[in-house]
Amino acid sequence: MVSNIAGGRPPRQGAEPGAPLGALEVYAAKAHGYLGAGGDQLVKLAGLLRPAVLESWLRSLRGGVDPMDVLDDRGLRGADLRRYVQSHPIAALMPLIDKLLVQDTAGTGSIVVVADQFGRVLSVHGNDEQVAAAAEIGLRAGDDLSERRIGTNAVGLVVRTGRATWIHGPEHFLHRMHQITGAAAPVHDPDGRLVGVLMIAGGVRVAKPETLALVKATATAAEMDLLLTAMRAGQRGVSTRLDxxxxxxxxxxxxxxxxxxxxxxxxxxxxxxxxxxxxxxxxxxxxxxxxxxxxxxxxxxxxxxxxxxxxxxxxxxxxxxxxxxxxxxxxxxxxxxxxxxxxxxxxxxxxxxxxxxxxxxxxxxxxxxxxxxxxxxxxxxxxxxxxxxxxSRDSGALRRWTAGAEGRDDAAAWTAYRATVDSDSPLYAQIEAKIRVLDRRMGADATRMQPFGS
Missing domain, CATH: 1.10.10.10 (Winged helix-like DNA-binding domain superfamily/Winged helix DNA-binding domain)
Structure with missing residues (x-):
């Protein structure tokens, strides 16, 4: 269950699990209130959420994810799921993951979720009661946990950023996931490509630094296993010969x-x-x-x-x-x-x-x-x-980016561009006018709502 302790300030960016959870819950709950109100109230999100979580919420909002979304039957199931799991690179790593992660979390009341590089759940491990409870909120084998499908969550954020992270209670974009905490880490192949995500999910006990450290250590061990396999294959010439x-x-x-x-x-x-x-x-x-x-x-x-x-x-x-x-x-x-x-x-x-x-x-x-x-x-x-x-803070690069379709409405880019231009020049006035248009369009301060890393 999520703690009800109040007080404190919202944890800073990069805060470790174990930061003041009561304060985080209170601020995130307020953020959901403003999210539901929409319009001018959205500007208040920036002061209530960790920056990485705020960026994810804004992407979820722009992507049309509904915070009140209910569980449905979408996903990969049955024989199709079994074939997909068996052919996935993570399948060869499961004995290692079981030994280092699944067995270590047995009896803690938490579950281990193994997902692919797109956020689709390959398997869920834990006792029957906990696995069944997880299924009721959408942590089921075959389900899509990508940010574009269900909004902010630990697996989806790892897929999006490629970095280990944790999401606690009401920091999740979906209300049905507010009763869990997730700590997740990426698994990369020897070429640096994401091949999967490992997550421990459960109650507040998951929000401890040692939980995220355990997940990251297991992911590192899995990456080393993949590297050794690739090295052995290279020695046999498998990866360099054409038929x-x-x-x-x-x-x-x-x-x-x-x-x-x-x-x-x-x-x-x-x-x-x-x-x-x-x-x-x-x-x-x-x-x-x-x-x-x-x-x-x-x-x-x-x-x-x-x-x-x-x-x-x-x-x-x-x-x-x-x-x-x-x-x-x-x-x-x-x-x-x-x-x-x-x-x-x-x-x-x-x-x-x-x-x-x-x-x-x-x-x-x-x-x-x-x-x-x-x-x-x-x-x-x-x-x-x-x-x-x-x-880059380069005027020429920023000009070319903001002139293109993908940067035309990028408030942070226009703000950075403005900082490279003489304030007395006509170009400065043109950039300032564009920023004001973007501010009005968003109904909020666009430069705060769209940080550099979003």
């Missing part, structure tokens, strides 16, 4: 998916237009060089309606476009390297080259795509680019 029966096509393959133009595949000196679905598949396979099973690929393309037969048909049509030598099966994978403009943009960001990143950013990743896997890539790149531009 001799499927020779590599001449020339370099390139995939362009940024911006509003039609996606294209470059083969040698020829540019081949791609349909939206084919571009989605190639991008997802490029992002998962280890390959994707049919169930996993279907989930990344459409988390509700796509069946394996439809995926097989799409792959067959794609082979006719790009050639059979490019695609492997069981699992579906790229047999040859495909350089993507997404990869190039990431490399520029990794090196701190903001100018190159902005040049490469022709627009969002497949902007008309609604595939969950593509949406996650799109959101990741936009957030990384935005933070890089804001942190």
């Amino acid at each position: 001799a029966a499927h020779p590599q096509p001449a020339g370099r393959l390139g995939l362009d998916v940024l911006g509003l133009g039609q996606p294209q595949l470059s083969i040698a000196d020829e540019r081949v237009p791609l349909s939206q679905r084919h571009a989605e598949i190639l991008l997802l396979l490029a992002e998962h060089p280890e390959g994707l099973g049919a169930d996993h690929l279907a989930l990344l393309l459409d988390d509700t309606d796509l069946d394996n037969g439809t995926v097989r048909a799409a792959m067959s049509r794609l082979r006719a476009v790009v050639g059979a030598a490019v695609l492997g099966s069981r699992p579906y994978r790229l047999r040859v390297p495909v350089a993507t403009d997404v990869e190039a943009l990431r490399a520029a960001l990794d090196s701190g080259d903001v100018d190159s990143a902005l040049r490469l950013h022709a627009g969002p990743v497949l902007p008309r795509s609604t595939a969950p896997g593509v949406i996650d890539i799109r959101d990741e790149l936009r957030l990384r680019l935005r933070i890089a531009v804001l942190n």
Whole structure:
């Protein structure tokens, strides 16, 4: 149960579990009151929530998540869920997770939730009573805990940020999750990609520093296990050999998916237009060089309606476009390297080259795509680019960002841009006018409602 102790001040950003929970609950409960009132009252959220939680609430609000959302039957179930779990990289880590995390929390009244890189629950562990209670609020195998689906929660925030975190009681965006505390940590593969999330969830006892430390330690051990597995595979040459029966096509393959133009595949000196679905598949396979099973690929393309037969048909049509030598099966994978403009943009960001990143950013990743896997890539790149531009404090970079569709209504970017301009110049007055328009549109102080890291 959530504590009812009152008093104190809202915990600071980065506060550890064990911070004054009573004060946190009181302030978060007030925040829910203002959230329900909406309109001008939303400006008051900034003084009541930890900054990371505030940013998540605002994203949840913009995404149309209803705080009063009730549990429904959406999710992956039955044989589809079993196949997906069995083919997921986390499956090989379950004995380790059981030994280091599940067994250590047995008898504490808490549960362990194992989720994939998108926030979908793969399994829930604990005694029968606690697992059943968790299911009643939406912590069930097959359920989607991503921020875009259910708003602020520990698993969803880890998926969004890639960092360990904890969410307590009424800090959850959904009212039905107010009676739990969650401490969660990410698991990354050797290439740094998120492959899963581990969470301990339960009562106030979870809100202790040692609980988050235990989850993080287990996640680190899982990452080391993945690294050792990859090293052994590399020593056997598994990751570097192409199947001799499927020779590599001449020339370099390139995939362009940024911006509003039609996606294209470059083969040698020829540019081949791609349909939206084919571009989605190639991008997802490029992002998962280890390959994707049919169930996993279907989930990344459409988390509700796509069946394996439809995926097989799409792959067959794609082979006719790009050639059979490019695609492997069981699992579906790229047999040859495909350089993507997404990869190039990431490399520029990794090196701190903001100018190159902005040049490469022709627009969002497949902007008309609604595939969950593509949406996650799109959101990741936009957030990384935005933070890089804001942190650069460079007038030229800020001008280019605010001139584009994704930065046009970015109040924090306009505020940063204003700080780089002479206050006596006509440009300063134009920027000031834009900020005031954004303030009125949001019905609040936009610069406070949209911090740099949101």
